[in-house]
Amino acid sequence: MLYLVSLLLFIRNVKISEAQLTSIKLNNMLKRISKLTLALMLLCLYTNAQWLKKFESSDNLYQDAKREIELKHYQKAINMCNKALDISPKNMDIHLLLGRAYSLAGKVDSARLELNRVIEKNPKYRDAYIYLINMESIACNYVQAIEYADLGLKYFPNDRDILLKKLDVYNKEGNWIESNKLADYLFDKYSGDPFIRTVYLEYKLTLARQYSHKGYIDIAKRSYEAVLEQDPLNKEAIQAVYNLDVRSGNYVSSLAFTNRALQASPSSYEFMIKKVGILEAMYRYVDAIEVIQNLEKLYPNDPEVRKLGPYMRMQAGRYYMNSDPYLQFQGVLEKEPGNRDALNYVVNIANSRGLSEDALSWVNTGLKKYQGDKDLTIKKMGILTNLKSYGLASKLAEGVYRQNPTPDNKANFIELRTQSAKAYIAEQEYDSAISDLKTVLQYDHSDKQATSMMVNAYSQQKRYDDALHVIDEVLTYYPGDEGLLYKKAGVLESYQHYAEAAQISRDLLQRYPDKRHYLNSFVEQSLAAGRQSLAYDDYSSTKTILQEVLEKQPDNLDALNYIINIETAFKQYDSAIVYADQALHYYPDSKDLLFKKAAIYSDAHKYQEAYAITGALHGQFPYNIRFRDAYIDQLQGSGRQYMASNMADSALGEYYKALEASPIDSNTLFYAINILNDQKQYDTALALIARGRRAYPDKPYFLLKRAVIYENQLKWEEAWLTADTLTKMANLDPKYQDYTNYLFSRRLKNQWGVAYLRSKFDYAPSINHIATVQYTRRIKRGSITGRINYAGRQNGTGFQFEADAIYNHTPKWYSYGVASYSPNGIIFPQLKLGYSIFHSFKHGYDGEVGVRYLKADSGTTLSFLASVAKEYKDFYFNLRGYYINLNTNLSSASLASAATTQPNYYSVILSARYYMNPVTHGDWFSAIAGYGTAPDDFSRNYALAQLLSYPTVSCGAGYTKQIKHRTTIGMFFSWYNQKYTDAVFVNNEKIADPTYHNQYDFYLQLLRRF
Structure with missing residues (x-):
């Protein structure tokens, strides 16, 4: 029974494979086989474990591709990334690496497609922006590079690396005005970063060289002086300032810079x-x-x-x-060292001639003779001030004030000590500056200038708590002071206490509503507070802050962008659209806002509204990759929606629109080809496949689809040649090799086969044997098989000649017919006739109805059968039932338990398969269980009249293996248990037990196509 049902299922499987849509996606899910023996389960698991080893991990391919890029094997890296994407098509890390590999290989257009896909799917993928900026900059597409930089800065505000990339683009473009603004902004934001400091100095030197070369002396000098403010001993800047001063005749400045250079190199x-x-x-x-x-x-x-x-x-x-007066008075002093008038003249003349060091030397000589002299001390303070030695000058001023504490002396001392602090701050000696300022505040607790400088010094050292303490202390003297409060808000902002800073700016704005800088500070600080809340996922607080900003500034673009992003993140798409419309009211020409609105519609799966916007943008800016890709992606989303609603024609229309925008977009081609294949529009599908092959010669998908379409058209030769090319292109990938072998086997029209059945009985010493040879010829709509069976039984030997056929009427209807003849009606039935009609239903169901007729020496049977089959994932189930009418030639006494001479019987069989290869159904395990004796079971149907009346149960298992889809080997084992007699009772006492007999069948089969 088992081998016959397996044979029928195999024949049915041939039909399914012809109609099946072969999509080579290996499914390595192992399914537990219920009701099979433990040995069978272990064998199944072992076989699948070996099968899994054939597959490659996308993570391993990703790592291998990275190594190939490091070795500069860019084409190898591209191939590996494409293979990884076949396994994990949504992995953005692989798309990014593929884009980078394309860029390094010089395939700029392909790189743009991949990198833009990454930022479209994940706008916060930072590396994608950096790669795009680099690529466009190398290609001299500076406008596009700046656009990518600005887009990246929206998601990563003040990102150091993106800002540096943008600065480099401006430099290459020669846009010195914008680059200078950006360089100053960078240095202001990252003044403590050594690398930024180096970049800033080098940029300023480059800028200065440019302006000096063009003859803009004042601008060049300012740039060099900016360098010297941060690097006072920079030799190039000192030399350049010297040369510029000489060119302009400014000798005093030239001398100062030369002296500075000699301090570094005496x-x-x-x-x-x-x-x-x-x-x-x-x-x-x-x-x-x-x-x-x-x-x-x-x-x-x-x-x-x-x-x-x-x-x-x-x-x-x-x-x-x-006669020089200076020399004359010097001569007087040589003769009269104590001459006070001569000393005053020498000091004054030296000072007037700019000989400050000489004047200081003469003053010091005078103070040795006139210690503590007030006039000389004041002169020395003046000279030290001219020499910018404010520290020494302030010490003298402090001594003068202590001796004579007048308001003027105090003001002079505080001014000099403040200047000393300024000099320390300029040289970044913040601790010394703070020490001087503390001295100033000891004498004048309410000095606002000293307070401001000390706050700046603390802030430069990031000692924000100390800075706030100083401001709060001075506020006790000036409560509510506008400038101090504004300063405090700035410190809090630097301290990243944005909410507190915004509160102070809000209060100042309420007090002084006409001062716009308070409004700007409030907005910026509120936005920073919003970003901070957003970083902690406090979206509610962020939204409240942003709404408050918009109350003050309804046209604030940053606030609008943030609140749109928040509403979109929480899928509040209607609200996000409202804010987007508000933004467009103030900025109607902003393509970024229009693009954002389209993205909201896309996230809301309102693809038609989305691509209406991106389509217009693409029409207006046809070379903008971002707009084009978004338009295509939204058309694809609309197409997927139509497909989910079973509206394939509408979906195909959307894909055609996408192909008008980008005729070689790979995803659009995939979708369109699949629909055309499903609709059997094979010529159009093949035209798109040819387009895809030209654009992506390295992608296996298009060759695979071409093979599938030829298979669906039953063009086995073309399908096999295409798959063979695919296998060679994919370096003999096993999954493609298997498919190629399958298609090659479908080209073959002939098949021969042999089989052997061995039946053993526990109630008889003899063993029955049946040997079979057969030949099958495939025709256009099915197959015809001729078979010769030879049996050796206890009661003799005999032949049976048999033929069966399968004919496919339509893709859903097919027939099976069988006829056999045996000269001896004892060894085989003398005549066997059968016919079944099959129909394929939705969801993998099949139905069958049929009839069987047998004529043997013991009588005839007429049977009616029905079956239902179902495919579920890797499994196939079949439930078959027979209704049997027996017309026997034997006496009723010879029928063990028959009630009449023409009794009716039934038989039920449940069979199951587990496919090891669910695509081609090449290898499978099978199991079967049944009740009764079926007329199709040719190991038992020669003695139906004797066996039908015996209650019989059966079960079995088997395994079928296909080798390159040309050779099929099957092995099956079945067990039958028959109840011959019931228990015997006399006067309610059992005097005999029921009798059971067993039959064991072992079946081997070999088939070969040629």
Whole structure:
């Protein structure tokens, strides 16, 4: 029974494979087989475990692709990424890596497609923006690169790396105005970052070189001075400022920068020579000769230095040929060191000539003689102030104030000590500056300037608590002071206490509604507070803050963008659209806001509304990849919606629109080809496949679909050739090899086979044997099989000649017919006739009705049968029932328990399969259980009249293996248990037990296509 039902199921499976849509997606789910023996289950699990080893992990392919990129094997990396995407098509990390590989390989268009897909699916994928900016910058598409940078900064405000990329693009573009603004902004935000500091200084030097080369001396000098503010000893900046000052005739400034350079390199030949030239131009020959003397000590063998001394003395001699008052008063002091008038003159003349160091030296000489002299002390303070030695000057001023505590002396001391603090701050010596400012505040607790400077110094050190303490202390003297409160809000903002800062700005705005900078501060701080709340997923607080901002500034674009994003994140799409419309009311020409509105519609699955907007944007900006990709994606979403509603024609219309925008979009081609295949529009599907092959020659999908379509058209030769090409392209991938072998087997029209059945009985010593040879020929709509069976039984031997056929009327209707003849009606039935009609229903169900006729020496049977079958995932189930009418030639006494000479019987069989390859149904395990004797069971139907009356139960199991879809090997085992007699009772006492007999069948089968 088992082998016959398995044979019928195999024949039916041929029909299903022809009509089945072969989509090679390997499904490695193991299913537990119920009601089979433990050995059978272990064998199944082992076989599937081996099968799983064939598959590759997308994670492993991703890691391999990264290594290939490091080795600069970019094409290999592209191939690996594509294979990984076949396994995990929604993995954005793989899409990103593929985009990077395309970019490095020089395939810019493909890289754009992949990277834009990443930011479309995940707008917060930071690396995608960086790769896009780099790629567009290398391609000199600076406008597009800036657009990507701005888009990235919306999701990652003040991101250091994106800002640096944007700065680089501006530099390459030559947009110095915007680049200068951005460089200053970067340095202001990240002044404590050493790398940003280096970039900033290098940028300023580059900018200064550009302007200097173009002759913009003042602008170039400001850029170099900006460098010197952060790096006072920068040699290039010092040299450049010197050259610019010389070009403009500003010798005082040139001398100052030269002296600064000599502080860093006191023995520099170059700068000492420069200083000599400047001093000569300023007619300061004495100082020039002093520098020359140092040069003669350091470079005694230098011929230029040897010539320089006599030359400068000659120049000085000519200059001082007339009587110089300075020299005259110096001569007086040499003779009369205590001459106070001469001392005053020398100091005053030296000061007027800019000889501050000489003047200081003369003052110090005077103070040695006149210790504590008030006038000399005041002169010394003035000289130190000119030399910008504010620390020393403030100490003198402090002493003067203590000796004479007048308001003027106090103000002078506080001014000098404040200047000293400023100098320390400029040199970033914040601790020294704070020490000076504390001294100032000791003398004047309410000094606002000192307070502001100390707050700045603390803020630069990020000592925000100390800064706030200083402000709060001064506020006790000036409660409600506008400037101090504004300063406090700024500190709180730097401290990232945005909500508190916003509260202060809100109060100031209420008090001074006309001062717009308070409004700007309130908005910025509120937005920062909103972003902070958003970072902690406190969306409710964020939304409240943003609504308050919009009450003050309904056109604030940042607030509108944030609140739209929040509403969208919480799927409050109607509210998000309201805010989007509000934003568009103020910014009607903003393509970004229109794009955002379309994205909201898309998230809400209102794809028609979405692509109405993106379609217009794409029409207006046809070269904008972001608009085009969004338009296509939304058309695809609309198509998927139509497909979910079984509106395939409408879906196909959407996909055609997408193909008009991007004729080679791979996803759109996939969707359209699948629909066309389902609708049997094979020619159109093949045209799109050809387009896909031209655009993506490395993608296996299109070759695979071409093979499937040829298979559906029963063009086995074309299907096999296509699959063979696919296998070679995919480096002999096992899954494609298996499909190629399957298609090759479908080309073959012929099949031969042999089989052997061995039946053993526990109630008889003999063993029955049946050997079979057969030949099958496939025709256009089915197959015809001829079979010769030879049996050896206890009562003799005999032949049976048999033929059966399968004919497919339509894709859902097919017939099965069988006829056999045996000259001997004892070994086989003399005549066997049968016919069944099958119909395929929805959801994997099949139905069958049929009739069977048998004629044997013991009588005839006429049977009616019905069956229902169902495929469920990797399983196939079949329930078959027979109603049997027996017309026997034997006496009723010879029928063990028959009630009449023409009794009616029935038989029921339940069979199941588990497919190891659910796509081609090549290998399977089977199990069967039944009651009664079926007329199709040719191991028992030769003796139906004797066996029908015996209650019989049966079960069995088997395994079928296909080798390259050409060779089929089957092995089956069945067990029958027959009840021959009932228990015998006499006077309600059992005197005999019921009798049971067993039959054991073992069946082997080999089939080969050719």
